[in-house]
Amino acid sequence: MTTIIDVAKQAQVSKSTVSRVISGNGYVSQESRKKVLDAMEALSYSPNLIARNLQSGETKTIGFLAHGFFDPLGIFLESFISIAKHYNYYVTLYFTDGDKAKEIDALNQMKYKQLDGVFILTRANEWEVIEPYSIYGPIATWHRIDSERIYSSYVDHYSGYLRSLNYLFQRGYHSIGHVLGNSENLNTKARLRAIADFHNENHIPNKSEWIFHDNARQDNGRIIARQWHSMANRTDAMAFYTDSVAASFISELQILGYSIPEDVAVIGFDNSEISRLMHITTVDYSIKHQAENSFIYIHNQLNKKTIAERKMSVQLIERSTVPVRSDKKKQ
Structure with missing residues (x-):
């Protein structure tokens, strides 16, 4: 040899x-x-790269874990790869399809010195299962979690969602449907608090049939559109936890013969490419900076550095799916 x-x-x-x-x-x-x-x-x-990695103790490679493609992935991955490249790191993408065993296989790559650290965009296992792997390398996520062993780069969804609801209310929309993510997620719980506070402050009834939970994303916007179509008393606005589901909702309603925003106003969350293409009013919550901060944490842990994190903010992006209601204009 x-x-x-x-x-x-x-x-x-x-x-x-x-x-x-x-x-x-x-x-x-x-x-x-x-x-x-x-x-x-x-x-x-x-x-012999494996031998080199074992000798040096580093691979200069970060694992990026996700179930599969969904709209915010492109923004997050592009930003993560860009900053990683700036600091001379590679990024390996793992699509787990929500398979717990595949996720563990990827996490084990740190144990076998084939990855230096891991970022988790969407997880399959419980955090209690994932946390022990932090002894092999730094782990970061954009999920909102409280952990001393896993870094969480997140923006407070309570304030962002409350801003969305107040914006709709100010433009004349008082019956608002809510499409939320997994009910166990802390961001979803923060949104539920925002909904309760919004209804209490504005003395608007908070109806359970106005709340939809989307745990899968795929085609759920279409399903929710058909549910909205079948409602006896339809809401005049719908607020979504992500732009991709909002876009799917709009597409299905158009097939059913509705016009957006004439029949129902729509506001999304992410400020992703699909929201720009479909002119969806949305909330930008610094998704690019979330990606950068996640990498910065991993880099700092690996190199004993203190590179400053990016400052994050929440910004409402006004487009065409939430006009001022005609009856509001007359007031």
Whole structure:
């Protein structure tokens, strides 16, 4: 088996010069670099990356875990990869399809020194199962959790959602339907508190049939659209926890013969590409900075650094799906 020593002899350079060429760390003249690369090609030498990783204790690679593709993934992944590249890290994407065993396999890559850290966009296992893996490397997520072992980069969904509801109310919408995520998520619980406070403050009845829970995302916007269509007393506005479900809702209602926003106003959450394409009023809650802060945490833990996190904020993005109601204009 060809070794680094064989390459050094073939190129007539030192072993450390070959090592610097392979690792990309340290200065090597163009002439010496060419000699090393030519020698590696002549000898068909391929670096043993696993051995290198075990020796150095790092892979310069972060695992990015998600169930599969959904609208915010593109924004988050692009921002995460961009900042990782800036700090000379690679990102490996794992689609788990919600499979708990696949997620554990990915987490084990830290144990086997094939990943330095992990970011979890959507999880399959309970946090109690995931937390012990933090002994092998830093773990970050955008889920809202309270953990000393897992970093959580999140924006308070209570204030963002309350802002959405007050915005709808101010534009003349008083019967508002709510499409929320998994009922066990802390962000969903924060939104439920915002709904209760909104109705109490404005003396509006809070009807249980106006609250929809979406645990799967796929096609649920269409299902909710048909449920809204079948309601005896339809809401005049719908607030969604994510733009992709709002877009699916709008698409299905249009098939059913409704006009948006004439028949129902719609407000989303994410400020994703689909909201821009479909002109959906939405809430931008610094999703790009959430991605950057998640990487910064992992980087700081791995390198004992204190790079400052990005400042996050919540901003309402006004588009065409929430006009002022005509009867409101007359007031």
